[in-house]
Amino acid sequence: MPSPLPKRPLSNRPTHVIKKCQEQNRPAYIAGPMVRYSKLPFRELCRFYNVDIVYTPMILAREFVRNDVARYSDFTTNERDQPVIVQVGVSNVEDFMKFIEMIHPYVDAIGINCGCPIRDQIREGIGAALMSKPQLVANLIATAKAKYGDSICIDTKIRIHNDINETIEFVRLVEEAGTDIITIHGRTKTTRSSVPVNLDAIKTLRQHIKTVPVVANGDCFTLEDCNRIAEYTGVDGVMSARGVLANPALFTGLNKTPWSAVEMFMHLTTSYGLPYKLSQYHVVQFLENMDIPRRVIKEINECKNMIDMIDLLDKYFYLTRKSEKGFATAIDPQWKITLDSI
Incomplete structure (x- = not known):
């Protein structure tokens, strides 16, 4: 028999993290779920820049509970991957309960996705489709809490309705059902x-x-945005998705991606593994946010594999490795050549 997993420390629970941030007189800094892109290397990169809570991409409960290939491809973790919220796309109680049983020992919270606007997801009855099914969402939460109680933490991530009164009723139902956090x-x-x-x-x-x-979600691209949103709305945390995708250091107050993010990400993605196209996409997002010339970015976009991309980065930049002095400390791009020569 394998030895049982150690219990997740209570200090990692998102509600406790948010409370600690309140004691520091600031909102919690949260990296939101992004389809494909919130994988393990990127999650760890966000924590390198003091993000308090990080989400996984949305996982389809139906596929996860039935298909071991989906389980291996959709979710990887390690001992440093905490605090982490797994986001789930789900349309029925049975799949939700099976999903929680399988995954809850490895995460600090389960986030129910009631907000994804992708049409295919809505047709499947998940994501934003749940915004028209408040009783189902309340039932998902209440059933899970009846079995697991405070041993699990549930976040309900929603969008708003055209009629705000409909959303007010929605949040009332999920709060009464026992959700631990509401993200809007x-x-x-x-x-x-x-x-x-x-x-x-x-x-x-x-x-x-x-x-x-x-937690408030939407239009957070800088630390100034974060503080303005929190002050205006009175929320306890602010989530960024597109913002941290371009600049994982935004909650540190840096308004452009630091060069250190490229070095740290290259270390993490080559250490843990990630499909090459995803790694390439992340690097391009970082470089675009640094205002790197389009010609260089075009060349990186044309690289066909990781070795070619590393060689190209080494051609233009001093790309420090983890074993080398100064690794992941530089703010500005570390050019080997002058911009005039590009």
Whole structure:
């Protein structure tokens, strides 16, 4: 018989982390779930820059509980991967309970996705489709809490309705059902990301949520954004997804991605493994946020494998390895050549 897993420390529970941040007179800094991109190397990179809580990508409960290939491909972790919230796309109680049974020893919270606006997900009855099924969401939470009680932590991540009163009723139901956290993306399922997030709606909902922490999601691209959102809405934490994807150091106050992020990410992705196209995408996002010339980024986008990308980075930059002095400490790009020569 394998030895039992050690219990997750209570200090890692997101509600405890949020409380600790409150004691520091600041909102909790949270890296949100992103399809494909919130994998283990990126999660650890975010923690390198003092992100308090990190999400996994959304995992489909139906596939996870039935298919061991899906389990191995969708979720990897290690002893440093904490605090972590696993986000789940689910449409029925049976799959949800099986999912929790399998995964809860490895995570610090389970996040129910009621916000993903992708049409395929909505057709499957998950993501934002759940915003029209408040009783189902409440039943998911209540059933899980009836079995596991305080041994699990549940976050309910929602969007808003066109009628804010409908959302007020939604949060009332899930709060009464026993959710531990409510995360609010201040857009409807049809609102484009180019439209500013509705902070007034988040503020209103915060005033109606009595007993659990509230996290705001949407339009957080700098630490200044984070503090402004928290102050205006009164929430306990602020989540960034697109912001940290481009700049995982944004909660440190750096408004452009530091060169250290490239070095640390290259170390993590080559140590843990990640599909090459995902690694390439992350590196390109970082470099674009540093205002690296388009010609260099184009060359990196044309690399076909990890070896070629490393060689190209080494051609243009001093890419320090972990064993070398000064690893992951530089702020500005460490050019080997002058920009005039590019």
